[in-house]
Amino acid sequence: MNSPKPDAAAAPAATAPRTLYRKLWDSHVIAEVPSGEGEAESRAALIHVDRHLLHECSTHQSFEALRVNERKVHRRETHLAVPDHAVSTSLDRLETIDTGNAAGAQVERLASNVAEFDIPYVPLDDARQGIVHVMGPELGFTLPGTTLACGDSHTSTHGAFGALAFGIGASDCETVLATNAIVQQRADTVKVELSGAMGPFVTAKDVALALIGKYGAGFATGCAVEFTGEAVRAMSMAARMTLCNMAIEAGARIGLVAPDETTIEYLRGLPLAPSPALFAQAADYWRTLPSDPGALYDRTVSLDLDGLAPQVTWGTNPQDAAPVDGTVPAAPVEAEAARQHAKALAYMGLETGMAIEQIGVDVVFIGSCTNGRIEDLRAAADVARGRRVAQGVRALVVPGSMAVRQQAEAEGLDAVFTEAGFEWRMAGCSMCVAMNDDRLGEGQRSASTSNRNFEGRQGRGGRTHLMSPAMAAAAAVTGHVTDVRKLEEVPA
Ligand SMILES: CC(C)[C@H](C(=O)O)[C@@H](O)C(=O)O
Numbered sequence: 434m435n436s437p438k439p440d441a442a443a444a445p446a447a448t449a450p451r452t453l454y455r456k457l458w459d460s461h462v463i464a465e466v467p468s469g470e471g472e473a474e475s476r477a478a479l480i481h482v483d484r485h486l487l488h489e490c491s492t493h494q495s496f497e498a499l500r501v502n503e504r505k506v507h508r509r510e511t512h513l514a515v516p517d518h519a520v521s522t523s524l525d526r527l528e529t530i531d532t533g534n535a536a537g538a539q540v541e542r543l544a545s546n547v548a549e550f551d552i553p554y555v556p557l558d559d560a561r562q563g564i565v566h567v568m569g570p571e572l573g574f575t576l577p578g579t580t581l582a583c584g585d586s587h588t589s590t591h592g593a594f595g596a597l598a599f600g601i602g603a604s605d606c607e608t609v610l611a612t613n614a615i616v617q618q619r620a621d622t623v624k625v626e627l628s629g630a631m632g633p634f635v636t637a638k639d640v641a642l643a644l645i646g647k648y649g650a651g652f653a654t655g656c657a658v659e660f661t662g663e664a665v666r667a668m669s670m671a672a673r674m675t676l677c678n679m680a681i682e683a684g685a686r687i688g689l690v691a692p693d694e695t696t697i698e699y700l701r702g703l704p705l706a707p708s709p710a711l712f713a714q715a716a717d718y719w720r721t722l723p724s725d726p727g728a729l730y731d732r733t734v735s736l737d738l739d740g741l742a743p744q745v746t747w748g749t750n751p752q753d754a755a756p757v758d759g760t761v762p763a764a765p766v767e768a769e770a771a772r773q774h775a776k777a778l779a780y781m782g783l784e785t786g787m788a789i790e791q792i793g794v795d796v797v798f799i800g801s802c803t804n805g806r807i808e809d810l811r812a813a814a815d816v817a818r819g820r821r822v823a824q825g826v827r828a829l830v831v832p833g834s835m836a837v838r839q840q841a842e843a844e845g846l847d848a849v850f851t852e853a854g855f856e857w858r859m860a861g862c863s864m865c866v867a868m869n870d871d872r873l874g875e876g877q878r879s880a881s882t883s884n885r886n887f888e889g890r891q892g893r894g895g896r897t898h899l900m901s902p903a904m905a906a907a908a909a910v911t912g913h914v915t916d917v918r919k920l921e922e923v924p925a
């Protein structure tokens with residue numbers, strides 16, 4: 434970093450063991466923000482923002498502010514913009530763009546803003562277009578040891594690379610565009626210790642849902658969560674991204690996985706990763722980032738993965754997770770929690786004691802920045818292969834990026850899906866969020882691989898059950914929530 438060193442007195446002694454989070458934080462502090470008189474130690478600092486991703490839903494205001502304040506973009510090459518939330522995922526979307534509607538106008542405004550400020554842009558007709566949190570990593574824009582900001586809560590996804598990645602507000606986007614710096618509060622750290630190993634058909638999504646189910650949706654509020662353990666080391670980058678993505682649903686600001694050889698091999702050769710001449714040097718630096726032995730965390734939580742079943746949410750909060758072979762739980766004793774429980778069940782049209790596998794579905798959505806990567810599509814295709822979408826069910830497969838779509842087609846997965854009766858779509862946020870044409874109708878029930886099941890999240894009155902891609906595909910072919918581990922083999 435070429436930024437000035439933080440005040441030596443405020444920095445921890447060089448020999449004290451540090452967490453990954455603390456190393457990332459310390460290496461980006463430009464200046465500590467002094468605490469006010471009578472205040473406890475200040476944790477605020479102006480930190481350098483190395484990279485910034487933009488999408489059409491959270492940035493228009495920031496460009497407006499740049500214009501009004503007559504500010505310029507400080508370093509254009511550190512930003513990258515792409516339309517993803519509002520875009521259509523229909524196959525003819527390039528021919529049917531309607532700038533007369535709100536969604537089309539949003540995309541058009543992003544295009545004109547980035548043109549005016551000369552910001553690198555991946556337009557809708559580009560082979561690299563995709564959800565910011567899928568596209569950034571696959572281009573090598575996301576790198577270990579960097580800070581990465583985006584006006585989007587699920588920016589934590591990029592922490593899977595050992596990057597300090599965090600969501601920012603619309604007014605912060607202006608500051609980042611103009612200065613590549615932002616004031617942040619140093620977060621408390623939570624270590625998540627995963628022990629044991631995942632069984633067949635159990636995925637990072639199930640781990641995330643089980644963790645939030647066990648400790649509650651607020652267990653890491655405002656914190657930086659680091660996922661550790663042998664199971665994490667064995668995970669692909671896609672699985673690590675799923676974990677860090679879902680950290681937000683535990684209230685966290687930041688999700689992290691320490692970079693290792695899996696990270697390094699994933700990045701080698703990517704278009705925006707360090708060139709071959711610099712790669713070894715970069716990788717050597719990345720290897721210094723993992724938390725030091727003995728580094729202290731503010732809190733530690735743990736989850737044993739041995740015997741963990743695929744998870745399904747039954748309520749309107751990601752913490753309302755149950756094993757697929759379980760039942761809709763009884764109301765908690767505490768009055769406010771009992772009220773929430775009753776409200777969730779009324780909205781979801783479910784009753785206590787009902788078997789999770791009895792829940793029928795109308796729509797299946799496979800995609801999003803949580804589970805729209807090639808590994809996710811492969812897992813879903815393995816279930817779909819040789820089977821048929823159940824009568825009356827609409828099933829969509831929406832690749833997280835056009836590169837994922839292309840890879841899936843190269844592997845013949847599109848044919849697997851379409852032969853089974855799934856819709857094969859273009860890339861975007863799609864039915865994860867009701868900001869485009871893909872949405873649930875009133876009262877419709879979905880099996881969804883996305884990350885949020887709040888009331889109306891997938892469309893007004895829609896009912897969302899979160900689960901993994903293989904589980905969503907199993908629901909598609911049976912018409913109800915199904916334990917994918919028990920599906921009969923398809924005869925060869
Ligand atoms: C629209 C956007 C700002 C929002 C977010 O911040 O996360 C969206 O991506 C979401 O998942 O709800």
Ligand code: SF4
Pocket residue numbers: 518564566585587801802803861862865866883884
């Ligand atoms: S896929 Fe969903 S969670 Fe991810 S950025 Fe888009 S709307 Fe947000």
